[in-house]
Amino acid sequence: MSEPVAAASPVALLARRQRGRRHLVLAALLAGLGLAAWAELSLGAVALTPGELWRALSGAGDPTHAAIVTALRAPRLVLAAVGGAALAAGGVALQALFRNPLADPALVGVSAGGAVGAATATVLLPLGLRAWGAGPAMSGGAAAGGAGAAVAGPALAFAGAVAAAALLLRIGRRGGRPNVARMLLAGVALNALAGALVGVALHLADSQGLRALTGWMLGSLSGTTWATVGPPTAAAGLALVGLWRLREPLDALLLGEDGARQLGVDPARLLRETTLWVALGVGAVVAATGIIGFVGLVVPHTLRLLVGPRHRALLPLAALGGAGLLVAADVVARVALPPSELPVGVLTSLLGAPFFLWLVARARDGELA
């Protein structure tokens, strides 16, 4: 028998090849994120040379440079990275539930649910409080109201995202099985409903609220400070850990609900837990940045082609890729049209919408029904 040794053990060989590919992708994503992070800290109205950046970070250089880097650009970098990671990992998880690559948190209305929650907390709730006669405390209450909104914003965004995701799963998975057409249609309706609700808030808002709402609808990282970075970072970190712990059940779900059950996984419980973690991560990010579309579509799909659909590799690599993509998009958003700044969500949509159209165009008939 002259069978080559490699052919006698193709599975081990294929697994080794895939592992090698994963390491390559990991290295490339780390390099990309590093490069994007460097650009985010260095570029802008005040461009810094690598030497100036180093001195600003080590606190030795021009105090203005140090202030720009540590107070303005660094928090933005962190929020962009965390947001991109949460959106991409959320996309991976939602796509596992629907077994379809089109389930992007923004596209199917989960982000919009979060935006409604955030709008309620920062515009509608204060308006309501004022109308209910909380007026006497207005002068001293502005700061307290701001602090309240800082907590209420993420909390209500989470609630809104959970509500949207629960509704999406109920409608898009009738009879215990995912149906992509229903999912997308439910997403269209959820987005329209959220748009209308935010429209009501827009109508009622004062100029400050108006700016916040516009930011949410377009998705923007401008005005990020260390104070606004904390809550979404904590929530997104928790969500990423939560999803990571579900990596094997999510793998089992590749075989469908029945298949997962035969592998010892309770599909109903998996759906519940996944939905909560996705809503927590996406909701918290939306409360801080608004709706940033297509990160959860482009990144998971591309990586699935490169490293396969198993979640042990896909989840962390997608988080890394999402972080790099959103940081890079934010760099472009800041420097493309000086002196003004594009909302970063506009950029991700410019990149992602054609990609989505391409996915739909090449999908076989059965995949979209």
Next chain:
Amino acid sequence: MTLSLACAGLSERVGATPLLRDVSVSLTPATFSVVLGPNGAGKSTWLRALAGEPTVGERSGAVTLGGRRLADWDPGELARARAVVPQRPTAGFALAAWELVGLGRLPWRGLTAPDHDAAEAALARVGATHLAARRLPTLSGGEAARVHLARALAQLPPEGGWLLLDEPTAALDLAQAERVLRLLSTLAASGVGVVAVLHDLGQALRHADRALVLRDGALVADGAPADVLNRALVAEVWQADAEVAYDDEGLPLGVLPSR
């Protein structure tokens, strides 16, 4: 030692329509049992009940593995005791064949030596080693069926376990079907409890150790295929005038419809 799988007084209905009527069977390991019956006789329903799958209707009676009700088993433990090959298996996201087979090792994570060996062996058993790198959507129906079977084999415990299959030969051509059926016989001989829903009575006659015949949700015959599948029973259950063809040595070849 593979445990015995049994159901007692198993009935199931959706609304007013009964799907299973008071089925009691004790299945022995190391046996290739086939479930036969016309369309709508409740074969798949019964197999789902044996697998511990939930029902859309109401179910009464008990399914036990090793004397313990399936519902009382830890899901992970149960997954290491039996594997199921559904009629139309799902596989999302264009998995490669070797990745799909590897999913069968999920219940064993951290419990056994490298999963690649088991996946490797399973692919080899179904004769699909050469398909390892192919993505599922690029496989023919028969190739995909064999890879899904390999996934279930990778899930089975070393001492045997239970393998439940719903029409494993439906997508296969003649040669491939024979090959899979011979594999199922071999598995049974090596200790696996094999239960398969089949449509082809000839396949049952040639390969199975035991035939269970369902009609309108009730068990109407149970025994060695050559004893059970006589002209009278076939006529009664399938309401078809048929005859059994025998070879020169008097072994059953198949059931042929009469003209």
